[in-house]
Amino acid sequence: KQEVTQIPAALSVPEGENLVLNCSFTDSAIYNLQWFRQDPGKGLTSLLLIQSSQREQTSGRLNASLDKSSGRSTLYIAASQPGDSATYLCAVPGGGSQGNLIFGKGTKLSVKP
């Protein structure tokens, strides 16, 4: 059964700092991995979708990497800003069940001005 773990559960950093969020998954037989952002009381916004054939994806100040063999993905945020404060979730396909994504519990990021 696929399980997704995100560490740390919460992170507080000063503005301008570069930071890394971690995601690990137990079953490495995945086709892709997706990173989402969730603001308080809101839905999820897709940030990056990495296919298994890719090692990383970049969007602006965000860079996500995927290492299937070790069951890990990282989300790198460069030059963090207060507007980056949110909960970041990663998700992988559940396999078997159609349309199922297995989510981690997320990392709650707070960037202090």
Added chain:
Amino acid sequence: ETGVTQTPRHLVMGMTNKKSLKCEQHLGHNAMYWYKQSAKKPLELMFVYSLEERVENNSVPSRFSPECPNSSHLFLHLHTLQPEDSALYLCASSQDLWLGGRGSPLHFGNGTRLTVT
């Protein structure tokens, strides 16, 4: 409007009430989903629809009843809920159904915050 729209944003209901959650997507997607997000728990998939046909019911109690009248609209009918059903209910859509773990990005609505008293 663009994206995925959910109404109402907040809902408070008693255990004997009947209410419905509505989701509408303006993206031309073929697949729609209901997810439940409870405090301190990961998102849980509830139902999946592809081209208006239900393809997944993830062991959800019968007090939750989905309806997909067309590819743009998805409803979640609620009746005789329990306080533990209080959660954020999120609707999502994707261009096509995730099959065998392959799929296009999911687009989520802002959710309905449900409180059962």
